Amino acid sequence: MTPSPAGPPIDLRSDTVTRPDARMREAMARAEVGDDVLDGDPTMRALEERVAAILGTEDALWVPSGSMGNLIALCVHLERGDRFLAPDRAHVLDQEVGTAAWLAGGMPRALPWTAGPGVPGPSDITRAVSRGGPYFALRDRLLCLENTHNAAGGTVTTPAQHRRLTDTAHEAGLLVHLDGARLWNAAVALDVPPAELAAGADTVQVCLSKGLGAPVGSVLAGGTEFVREARRVRKMLGGGVRQGGILAAAGLVALERAGRLAEDHEHARLLAAGLADRGWKTDTPQTNIVMLPADDPVHTVSVLAGRSVLTVPTDDGVRMITHRDVSRRDIGRALEAFPPPG
Missing domain, CATH: 3.90.1150.10 (Aspartate Aminotransferase, domain 1)
Incomplete structure (x- = not known):
């Protein structure tokens, strides 16, 4: 044996x-804090602005988890009964205890991996989207992508593939949300800036508590109006925090370690x-x-x-x-x- x-x-x-090391714990202990629910936390705001700059979005919002970030995006993008598309075995389909349907009210449709492991092709989107039909037909509203794709084995979607998918989705009248929980891994593997992998997506969720090593937290990024509504939905879901700068400080240290x-x-x-x-x-x-x-x-x-x-x-x-x-x-x-x- x-x-x-x-x-x-x-x-x-x-x-x-992973567990926070001494430097991360020190940053957490020394963080400047405020009440993020009432009038803002300065360290939390610094993290949100930093992530928005990295991803090339107008604004961003800290959330306790990637699953909550994805759920908030679906809640904002979908009306009850709307259908959303996602690659087969995507995290938002299989690993978030059905909240996409239960709380966001979305009807999921899985797309096959025809452009590589974890990656659908543009034609899969066009075939899946309903065009016309009676009033009682399903209404397609959103495409959810995942980079890297967890269940496919941490596979990456290249910038060219990503842009073809987002362009096709927009041409079909869909919004695009990117579950980029491990977008940092994809960016390092492809040696491209994270913004290049987020371009074309209307909203992006990135995780700080996976490979980057923070103890908790993700960031949901998008336009200014989206983030304003996302903050409201975060509160509805119980995700508002008070002196969140203690957690955000860990995220700022984590971002320095992406390389x-x-x-x-x-x-x-x-x-x-x-x-x-x-x-x-x-x-x-x-x-x-x-x-x-x-x-x-x-x-x-x-x-x-x-x-x-x-x-x-x-x-x-x-x-x-x-x-x-x-x-x-x-x-x-x-x-x-x-x-x-x-």
Whole structure:
């Protein structure tokens, strides 16, 4: 039997498991704060302005989570009964406990991945959008994109692909929301500014608590009028915070560290290559997510957990995500724990 790796558990379940380091904690402790619900918090506002500048939008709004950011966008963009389109297995379809339908009142339609893993093609949009029809027909209102696409294995949508999709959506009369929870990973992988991957989207959600390492928070960006309404909906959903600058300070530090995501991507490639050497079949990851096909995912995850390597089962395999708290040495230790395939 393969022995358990020496040392503490190696947590590959998600890039959300990172913990703030001393510098981030110090920034949080020293943050200038105010009541963001009443008259604003200066550190929170500084973070929102910084993210808006990075993404090339007019304004932005801090939200407690990416799921809330996506939900707020859908609540603002949709009227009850409107249909929205999204790539198959998108986070907003499968991983947000149905709030798109329950609270935003949207009817989802999944688009196939015809332009690459996690990426629909322009023709998929045009075929899906209803044109005319009786008053009781579904009304298409919104396209939701995801970059990187989590369930596809952290795959990226290039600027050219993204722009073709947003242009097609707008020509069809749709608004576009981009779930960019890991947009930072896509930008680093493609070596382009995040604004280039957000161009053409009406609204964008980016996460600070995944690869960037903040303990909590996402930012929802868009036009000035959209953000004004989004702030109202955030309050309706219980997402208004008081002295939020303590959390925003962590986000500002996190933004400075986007460039180091390249290290996570390298570690993911090392992990995938090591698994291939051990007989497992896995694709080379584009970013920091490794998807490993397995006949019995739950059993494989259980075996690895018994050997101090924490992973997540999927429908057809095991998901592993590298992050700032996983070192190159940890990757080697994790590989030693893997059982033979089959």
